[in-house]
Amino acid sequence: xKQYIVRRVGYSLLSLFLLSLTIFLFVRVTGDPVSLLxxxxxxxxxxxxxxxxxxxxxxxxxQYGHFVASFVTGDLGLSxxxxxxxxxxxxxxxxxxxxxxGVAMALSLLIGIPSGILxxxxxxxxxxxxxxxxxxxxxxxxxxxxxxxxxLFFSVYLGxxxxxxxxxxxxxxxxxxxxxxYFAAAHMRLTRSSMLDVLGSEYIKLARxxxxxxxLVIGKHALKNALIPVITLAGINLVVMINVAVVVExxxxxxxxxxxxxxxxxxxxxxxxxxxxVIGGAMIVLVNLMVDIxxxxxxxxxxxxx
Amino acid sequence: xxxxTPVTTETVASSAPFWRLKGFPVIPVSILLFIAFVAVFADxxxxxxxxxxxxxxxxxxxxxxxxxxxxxPLGTDHVGRDVLSRLIFGARVSMVVGITAVLVAGSxxxxxxxxxxxxxxxADQVVMRITDTWLALPALTxxxxxxAIVGPSxxxxxxxxxxxxxxxxxxxxxxxxxxxxxxxxxxLAIVAGCSKSLIMWRHILPNVINSAVVLATLMxxxxxxxxxxxxxxxxxxxxxxxxxxxxMADGKKGLMVGYWWLTVFPGICIMLMVLSANLLGDWLRxxxxxxxxxx
Numbered sequence: 001x002k003q004y005i006v007r008r009v010g011y012s013l014l015s016l017f018l019l020s021l022t023i024f025l026f027v028r029v030t031g032d033p034v035s036l037l038x039x040x041x042x043x044x045x046x047x048x049x050x051x052x053x054x055x056x057x058x059x060x061x062x063q064y065g066h067f068v069a070s071f072v073t074g075d076l077g078l079s080x081x082x083x084x085x086x087x088x089x090x091x092x093x094x095x096x097x098x099x100x101x102g103v104a105m106a107l108s109l110l111i112g113i114p115s116g117i118l119x120x121x122x123x124x125x126x127x128x129x130x131x132x133x134x135x136x137x138x139x140x141x142x143x144x145x146x147x148x149x150x151x152l153f154f155s156v157y158l159g160x161x162x163x164x165x166x167x168x169x170x171x172x173x174x175x176x177x178x179x180x181x182y183f184a185a186a187h188m189r190l191t192r193s194s195m196l197d198v199l200g201s202e203y204i205k206l207a208r209x210x211x212x213x214x215x216l217v218i219g220k221h222a223l224k225n226a227l228i229p230v231i232t233l234a235g236i237n238l239v240v241m242i243n244v245a246v247v248v249e250x251x252x253x254x255x256x257x258x259x260x261x262x263x264x265x266x267x268x269x270x271x272x273x274x275x276x277x278v279i280g281g282a283m284i285v286l287v288n289l290m291v292d293i294x295x296x297x298x299x300x301x302x303x304x305x306x
Numbered sequence: 307x308x309x310x311t312p313v314t315t316e317t318v319a320s321s322a323p324f325w326r327l328k329g330f331p332v333i334p335v336s337i338l339l340f341i342a343f344v345a346v347f348a349d350x351x352x353x354x355x356x357x358x359x360x361x362x363x364x365x366x367x368x369x370x371x372x373x374x375x376x377x378x379p380l381g382t383d384h385v386g387r388d389v390l391s392r393l394i395f396g397a398r399v400s401m402v403v404g405i406t407a408v409l410v411a412g413s414x415x416x417x418x419x420x421x422x423x424x425x426x427x428x429a430d431q432v433v434m435r436i437t438d439t440w441l442a443l444p445a446l447t448x449x450x451x452x453x454a455i456v457g458p459s460x461x462x463x464x465x466x467x468x469x470x471x472x473x474x475x476x477x478x479x480x481x482x483x484x485x486x487x488x489x490x491x492x493x494l495a496i497v498a499g500c501s502k503s504l505i506m507w508r509h510i511l512p513n514v515i516n517s518a519v520v521l522a523t524l525m526x527x528x529x530x531x532x533x534x535x536x537x538x539x540x541x542x543x544x545x546x547x548x549x550x551x552x553x554m555a556d557g558k559k560g561l562m563v564g565y566w567w568l569t570v571f572p573g574i575c576i577m578l579m580v581l582s583a584n585l586l587g588d589w590l591r592x593x594x595x596x597x598x599x600x601x
Contacts, residue, residue: 014435018435018436026451027455136581140577141577144535144551144555145554148569148573155562156566163562243447246446265450265454274451277448281439281442
């Protein structure tokens with residue numbers, strides 16, 4: 001067990017190392033980092049000072065050392081636009097993103113799990129096809145299109161919901177649905193296949209042989225086990241949602257991390273863009289690590305296999 | 307290890323031509339062919355120049371509404387450009403970017419997948435570690451980051467999408483190669499003295515092409531949505547080029563005052579194209595490659 005955890009932690013550290021190296025190299029290989037890190041309109045003298053300040057006249061590995069050291073100490077640089085540390089900005093926006101992701105996740109599970117169960121119980125039936133089409137639509141429609149159509153219908157035509165901003169439940173509904181629909185497809189598919197697996201297992205046959213009513217077999221015995229992988233995916237996706245909501249947050253002007261990233265692009269605020277990407281990647285690596293360790297704790301087969 | 311029979315073209319192509327196979331998605335394929343046709347003949351089909359407008363005729367509604375005219379059937383945008391012509395040329399942008407980006411991603415991913423699966427050892431370790439790391443970066447965020455560094459242009463967008471999405475190919479193809487490696491014909495090729503690169507090129511590659519094509523079709527939808535999203539966020543295809551995502555971003559401001567045609571029409575185009583690609587991909591996946599069904 002210990003060995004397994006040590007190895008998993010090792011892999012994650014390696015991933016974080018590769019992540020930082022990827023970002024470091026992309027910034028330097030594809031052009032002059034000074035042009036990204038210096039504010040637009042800076043004089044040649046300023047650029048030269050900046051180059052020395054950043055240590056860009058030093059060998060690459062020294063630069064990389066500085067780069068990692070500053071990240072480890074939580075220094076992601078200063079935003080050009082807000083003139084505050086990127087990390088501070090990130091944590092200011094995080095609660096909003098968490099709220100949006102939380103509600104979006106709830107909606108997506110509310111859609112995904114029941115339709116997944118229905119699809120598994122009646123394979124190739126009406127609900128199976130309806131669920132398939134609904135989830136395929138969620139994957140195919142670009143989020144900004146769903147968002148704009150919702151605005152067109154509920155804000156412009158019906159006038160029921162505010163088209164942008166934050167502050168009330170009404171503000172939250174459309175962005176959360178837009179974000180949640182996209183993820184509902186994955187949750188529906190996984191619920192369906194995991195439910196099908198469980199329904200084929202011995203203990204379900206036994207439950208049926210005992211003469212338990214079908215609703216109890218599915219709703220209690222099967223569902224409990226079928227939901228384990230779905231909940232895991234939901235946990236990972238919650239973190240993913242925080243980091244990919246950029247389109248939704250832009251359409252609805254929701255003040256979360258995605259919006260921060262969008263502002264970073266529009267204002268050419270490179271430290272912000274880089275910071276959001278680095279933190280996002282690191283978050284996902286860490287969540288995967290946590291899930292793996294939790295699984296190993298719950299399921300002895302995983303730790304014995306390794 | 308279970309040995310999986312490779313799906314060769316013989317098993318798939320029975321006596322009937324492919325378009326008469328059961329469940330062949332006629333409508334999605336027709337839509338894709340239509341968009342491709344429009345993209346190729348955009349110069350002939352478009353009634354106006356997609357990039358030049360006149361402020362005198364801005365925000366004209368579609369022809370069936372009051373104030374619209376048949377000269378601009380789907381209306382005009384905020385600088386008076388013809389929406390229909392921009393949609394027609396936008397098809398070209400989406401097709402070119404989508405297909406080439408998928409080719410770039412597919413080539414990198416298939417190559418690395420074959421090499422890491424077949425050679426194993428440290429090559430496998432290195433490729434798979436990099437794949438895992440890149441998969442940890444949310445695709446859209448990573449693409450935005452790259453676009454922010456290299457700056458937006460059509461070529462850059464293609465390269466960025468290729469760089470972001472190759473990992474999915476690498477994963478799947480590597481898995482296939484691991485099982486192909488155990489099969490008789492590969493062992494016999496080794497006995498016959500073929501070099502490793504010859505085996506990979508002549509014996510492994512033709513057997514994973516099917517999966518690569520299925521993945522490519524499924525990927526086309528993803529790539530087009532990402533391209534449109536990047537354009538929408540202002541780091542995709544640079545204006546004034548007519549890209550569907552860009553048209554929606556431009557039209558967003560007009561939405562609240564009722565200029566709905568600026569966002570609705572490009573949205574429908576994106577939806578039709580992506581949905582068609584996904585439906586075709588789904589059908590191919592079930593038809594050609596039982597292994598991918600669980601994806």
